[in-house]
Amino acid sequence: MNIKKEKNLRRAFFFIALSTLSVLAIITLFIFFEGIPLINKVGVFKFLFGMKWAPSQGLYGIFPMIIGTLSVTLGAALIGVPVALCVSIFLTEFAPKQIRMFMRSTIQLLAGIPSVVYGFWGLTFIVPFIRDYLGGPGLSILAGSLILAIMILPTIISISEVSLLALPGLYKQGSLALGATHWQTIWRVLIPAAKSGIMAAIILGIGRAIGETMAVIMVLGNAVALPNSILDPARTLTTNIGIEMGYASGDHQQALFATGIVLLVMIMILNSAAQYIVRKK
Amino acid sequence: MESVLKISNLNLFYNNVQALYNIDMDIKMNHVTAFIGPSGCGKSTLLRCLNRMNDLIENCRIEGSIQLDGAEIYDKNQDVVSLRTRVGMVFQKPNPFPKTIYENVAYGLRCQGINDKKILDEVVEKSLRKAALWEEVKDRLGQNALRLSGGQQQRLCIARAIAMEPEVILMDEPTSALDPIATAKIEELIQDLKAEYTIVIVTHSMQQAARISDETAFFLMGELIEMNTTKKLFQLPNDKRTEDYITGRFG
Secondary structure, three states: OOOHHHHHHOOOHHHHHHHHHHHHHHHHHHHHHHHHHHHHHHHHHHHHOOOEEEEEHHHOOOOOHHHHHHHHHHOOOHHHOOOOOOHHHHHHHHOOOHHHHHHHHHHHHHOOOOOOOOOHHHHHHHHHHHHHOOOOOOOHHHHHHHHHHHHHHHHHHHHHHHHOOOOOOOHHHHHOOOOHHHHHHHHHHHHHHOOHHHHHHHHHHHHHHHHHOOHHHHHHHOOOOOOOOOOOEEEHHHHHHHOOOOOOOOOOHHHHHHHHHHHHHHHHHHHHHHHHHHHHH | OOOEEEEEHHHHHHHHOEEEEEEEEEEEEEEEEEEOOOOOOOHHHHHOOOOOHHHHHHOEEEEEEEEEOOOOOOOOOHHHHHHHHHHEEEEOOOOOOEEEEHHHHHHHHHHHHOOOHHHHHHHHHHHHOOOOHHHHHHHOOOHHHHHHOOOHHHHHHHHHHHHHOOOOOEEEEEOHHHHOHHHHHHHHHHHHHHHOOOEEEOOOHHHHHHHHHOOOEOOOOOOOHHEEEEHHHHHHOOOHHHHHOOOOOOO
C-alpha cells in the first residue's frame, strides 16, 4: 500500500516537472507555427535583411531592429560590464563585512525594481539630460543603453561574485606568499581563475538586455530606421512586438511572431554559450 | 652556527584569545627545523608569522619580535611583499594556479616585473631541476598544472617558491595530502634543498621530523616546550611532556 503511494507521489512530481518543460515546448511551437509561414512568404533573406518595415504596404524587413537590438545591447554591455566587474571585485576582495552585506542586499533590490519604473525614470531623467547636453531627441540608443546597463548590473554582479567567492582561498594565499601584491593577485590569479563564471555572468546579463522590453520602449524613441549615431532613436526586436501587438492582425501579427522567433534564437544561442562556457571548465 | 630568524618573546592573539605564549627561538641557517606538536598547538600559526601570512587574518594581533637577518619583520617600514620574496612558503594542500606549469614557476618573477623570456626560461628550468621535477615535465611546460599528480603539484609549488631565490622556505605539512611514495620524494628533496636554503617545516608526523630535520621544536597549547637538535629531542628529551608526546602517550 505504502509503496504504491510513494510511486504515485513520484509520478505526480514527475508530471508537474514535465509540465514546466511542456510550457516551453508549447510556447516555442506556437511562435514557430505562427511566424514561419510569414518568413516563408516574405523570404528569409528579405525578412532578416530587409530595410523597410511597413506592415500596411506588406513590407516586413526587420534589419533596422536587429541593428537596434545589437547596438543597444552592446552599449549596455560596454557600460554595465566594467562597472559590474569592479563592484564584484570590490565586494569579494575589499569591502568590509558589513558594507558587503549591505551592498549585496541593495543590489538584490535593484533587481526587484519593475522595469516600467526604470523606463519612467529614464524618460524623466536620462532622456532630457541627453537632449539638453548631447543633442538629438534624447530618446536614443544611448538612453536605452544606460537604462539597460543599470538593469543588468545585479545579474552580472551576483553571478561573478559567486564565481569569485567559489575560488579556493589557497590561490590567493599562494599568490601572496610568492610576493605578489593584492592587485597582482586579483588581476593575474583570481580573475583568470574565475573567468568562466564571469563570462557566463556577462552572457546572461546580455541575454537579459536583449529580452528587456518595457523600459526600452519608453526611452528608445522606437523609430524604425537604421540609426546613424548613438544619439538617434531606434527600435529593438522586443519593442517592435511590444508596440504593435495590440493592433496587429493577419500577416502583420504573424510578422511579429516571426520577430519573436529571431529573438528566441538569439537568446537560445546566448544561453547555450553560457552553459557551454561553464561546463567547459 | 648562524641564525637566520630570531624570534623573541612572541605572543599572538586571535581576537582576545591568546594562541602563542612567549616564544623564543633561533632558526639556524641551512638547517631543517621541524615544528611538531598536537593539533591546535600553534605550530602552523607560528610558521605563518614568519612570512606575515597572519596579516590576512582579521583581528590577529602580534606582540614581540621576529628578526630576519637582524631586521625586524614586523617593523612598520617593513615591505611585506619583499619579505615574502625572501621567505617563501609551501602549503599543506598543493595549490598550483590554474595556469601552465611554466607560468606557475614564472609567476613570482612576473609579479616583480621580470618578463624577459630568456631570464624566465632559465629560472623556470633551474627551479624545476632543483625541485626534481624537470625530467617529468620538460616536454609539457605548456600544460595546465592542475593536470599533474598531487606529488608533482607539490614539487611544482616548491619550484615556484625556489624561483624567487628565497633565504627561507616555510613548509606547512607539505606531505600530509600525499601518498607515501610522493612523500618520500619530497623528503628527499628537502634534504637536497637545505644546502642552499633554510627550511622550516611543520609536520604531524614525528617520524618525518626525525627523518628529515636537524632541529626540532615541540609545541603544546601555544607554548614552545622544548627545542633541541632532532637527535637529542627524540632520544633524550629534557621535558616530561616532550617525552610523553614522542612516546605516543597523547596527541
